[in-house]
Amino acid sequence: MVISLLAVALMLHLYLFSKMGRAFRIAGKEHVWDVIVNRNQFFFSDLRFFPLLAGTLTGLFQFIPEIIQNRLKLMLHLPLTEKRIITCTLAYGSGVTILLFLFQFAALLTGLQIHFANEIIISTVYTVLPWYLAGITAYFLCTAICIEPSWKHRLVLLLISIGLLKIFFISGFPAAYQKIIAYLPLITLIGISTVIHSVIRFKTGMQD
Amino acid sequence: MQAIIECQNLTHYYGTRCIYTNLNFTVPKGRILGLLGKNGTGKTTTINILNGFLQPKEGNCLIFGEPSGKLSPEVKQKIALLLEGHVQYSFMNINQIEKFYSAFYPKWNKTPFYELMRKLKIAPNQKIANMSCGQRSQVALGLILAQDADLLVLDDFSMGLDPGYRRLFIDYLNEYIRSEGKTVLVTSHIIQDMERFIDDCLILDYGKILIQIPVDELLKTFRKFQFTHNENHIDWNGLDIYNPEITRNHAEFHAFSNSIDIKSLLLQSGIQFTNLTETQLTLEDAFIGLTGKY
Missing domain, CATH: 3.30.70 (Alpha-Beta Plaits)
Structure with a gap:
């Protein structure tokens, strides 16, 4: 699954930069610059939902087999503290997600540095960072939904998750989140605390 | 005799449906207790409470003196758990699963595990997902033997097994438990299997314990x-x-x-x-x- 996501990230990256190259060839670099600087067009909008999808899929692929095959009990019975078991499991999933994002982000920055000035690069970073944070948050929220033992609560969590994730996508305007970007990780923290909430409910055998 | 499991005044409800009230029982060291009861009398509820996956509405359950919901890693090392359906990491093969678990248990002894696998002609690189239910049960049994735990909690071990595998499971386990003086709590739907295996039986009826008695005494x-x-x-x-x-x-x-x-x-x-x-x-x-x- 991770390899598939990496391949999709790579293909998306190639697509974005081939699209940019074509725009440079057809419209000219000056025009592309003009569109970006003066008309506030963002060139990498196609990237917008990829981190969200990647985070969601990582969470689902990691935890759905555990839930369907009832292996979560097996995992929690390992002779470690439950805190350590959960921390290690989440660190693995979120670590893989973050590594994937770092790889894609580094490739994006490398490509940007060849063609654009620092101001545009910084604006691009502020634009895409909320999307990556959305991906990491989606991983935690998906995990929480999977671990939650009751379907009713899962539905409630799903609605809360949609609401929380929507915050990252309110505006597609370049660098729209610049002033509040420092506060966005708080939503990710809510995602983490939701996982802890679900684990506690699973451990106590809540059914409603 | 030292009690390995002590359940005191367990009361549990699902919504308004009472499963049982004030359930008390102990499992002394070295005894094999069979938890018997019809469907819906609370066997799985009791096993879940014991495994720490269910908080009873009232009462408490101690395993090796610790509350079952908050077992320390040291106590977890002493407990071998067989989940209903012989749940295991089915994406692993025999070698991988043995290596995986060996890292967690200091008393791990791989010899009985590989002996059992050889006996059943299960190749070390065979994936658990590709095995029959009977073979999977023997993998679970082999892992329990290798763990060398002091307490074995076996939830419906006979589920999905044909008579041959059931017999093999019980014979192998019986010999191991008797020779090593292990304590066991076991549930099964097939009570004729239990007769050859358990020392004491605890029969649950709807809402209460009907009887807890040594099997010999009951049959006599x-x-x-x-x-x-x-x-x-x-x-x-x-x-x-x-x-x-x-x-x-x-x-x-x-x-x-x-x-x-x-x-x-x-x-x-x-x-x-x-x-x-x-x-x-x-x-x-x-x-x-x-x-x-x-």
Whole structure:
């Protein structure tokens, strides 16, 4: 699954930069610059939902087999503290997600540095960072939904998750989140605390 | 004798449905306790409470002196858990799963695990997902033997197994448990398997414990009685008997008694009878005798 996501990230990256190259060839670099600087067009909008999808899929692929095959009990019975078991499991999933994002982000920055000035690069970073944070948050929220033992609560969590994730996508305007970007990780923290909430409910055998 | 499991005043409800109230039982060191009961009497609930995956509404359950919901890693190392359906990491193969678990258990001994795998001709690189239910059960058993735990909690170990694998599972486990003096709590739907395996039985009825007794004592003292009668109605009220049934002129019931005492009991109650017979029971018969057929 991770390899598939990496391949999709790579293909998306190639697509974005081939699209940019074509725009440079057809419209000219000056025009592309003009569109970006003066008309506030963002060139990498196609990237917008990829981190969200990647985070969601990582969470689902990691935890759905555990839930369907009832292996979560097996995992929690390992002779470690439950805190350590959960921390290690989440660190693995979120670590893989973050590594994937770092790889894609580094490739994006490398490509940007060849063609654009620092101001545009910084604006691009502020634009895409909320999307990556959305991906990491989606991983935690998906995990929480999977671990939650009751379907009713899962539905409630799903609605809360949609609401929380929507915050990252309110505006597609370049660098729209610049002033509040420092506060966005708080939503990710809510995602983490939701996982802890679900684990506690699973451990106590809540059914409603 | 030291109690390995101590459940005190367990009370649990699902919503408003009462599973049981004030359930008390202990499992002493070195004993094999079979938890028996019809569907819905709370066997799985009890196992979940013991495994720490369910918080009872009231009461507590101690394993090696620690609350079952908050077991330390040291105590978890002493407990081998067999989940219903022989759940395992099915994406691993035999070698991988053995190596995976060995890292967690200091007393790990891989010899019995590989011995069992060789006996069943399971290749070390065979993936668990590609095995039959019977083979998977033996992998789970092999891992339990390798863990060398002090307490074994086996939830419905016979589920999905054919008679051969059930027999193999019990024989292998029995020999290991008896020779090593392990403590076991086991549930199974197939009670005839339990007769050859458990020391004590705890029979759950809806909402309460019906009886906790050594199996030998149960089989020695609990009997089925049958007689012929000519009355239209028999008043069983006040008699210390279990599940009386009348079919035409044939009556039967179960009791912790013998035919001499039952004879005088029936006479004292004014019940007319002929051809009183007493039958020794298997564990399954005794279970039905205590809990009823439906």
